[in-house]
Amino acid sequence: MTPGMTVPTLPPVTLDRRDGPYGEVVLRRRGERLEIIANGCFLMDTSDGRSERLLIDAARDALPAGRQAPAVLVGGLGVGFSLAHAAADERWGRIVVVEREEAVIDWHRTGPLGEISRAARADPRTVILHTDLVEYVRTTTDRYDALCLDIDNGPEWTVTEDNGNLYSPAGLAACRARLKTGGVLAVWSANPSPAFGEALRNAGFTGVRAEEIRVARGVPDVVHLAVRTA
Structure with missing residues (x-):
C-alpha cells in the first residue's frame, strides 16, 4: 500500500428492512x-462486543x-453478544431476554x-420474550438478581x-421493583451520564457507579451500575 493512502470504506449492503410498530429496523x-x-440511528454491530460482555460481567461481579x-x-437481544456471554457462564441461572423487534x-x-446466538438460544436456561422492555418491567411480577439493559445508545x-x-x-422504580x-x-x-447516576440515587439505588470501556475512537462506552439494598 502506498504510504498515506486511505483505505476505502466499504459501502453497506442492506440484508433486510422492516417497518414495525416502533419504526424502521434494518x-x-x-x-x-x-x-x-x-429509525436511521446506528445501534450496534458485530465488530467487537467488549462492552456488551462487560455489561453482563459487571452485573454478576x-x-x-x-x-x-x-x-x-437481558434487555435487548441486539446482535446477541450479551446473551451469548451470559449463556457461556455456567454461574448464571435463568436467562431471560426481552426484545420488542420481531425482526x-x-x-x-x-x-x-x-x-452468534445459536448455542445460547439452545441453552435450557434461556428464554426470549417478544415484548417491550418498558412495558415488561412495569407489569411483570417476576424478580431477578440482575437487570442488564442495552436498548438505547444511552439514557440521554x-x-x-x-x-x-x-x-x-x-421507570427506575419499576426496575428496582423487579430486583431481589x-x-x-x-x-x-x-456516553457517561452523571445526571443518570443522580437519577439512580434518587430512585433509591445504592452503590451507584460507572465502569468505562475504552473504544477505538471517541469517548469510552459506559456501564452504569446500581444496587437494590432494601
Missing part, C-alpha cells in the same frame, strides 16, 4: 461486519458473594445473527421517545 452487512440500524444460580434479565428475533432464529440518547420512560423516576434484595441494575451507555 440489518446491514459492511464487509464482515453486521449492523443494526433503528456486583452481586452479593455466594448467591447461587442468579437470574438475569431482530428473526435475524437470530433464521438469519445471519444466528451464528434513546432510539424512540417512549424508551425515555425507562430512565424516568417511574441485593440485585444489580446495569445499563449500557455510549
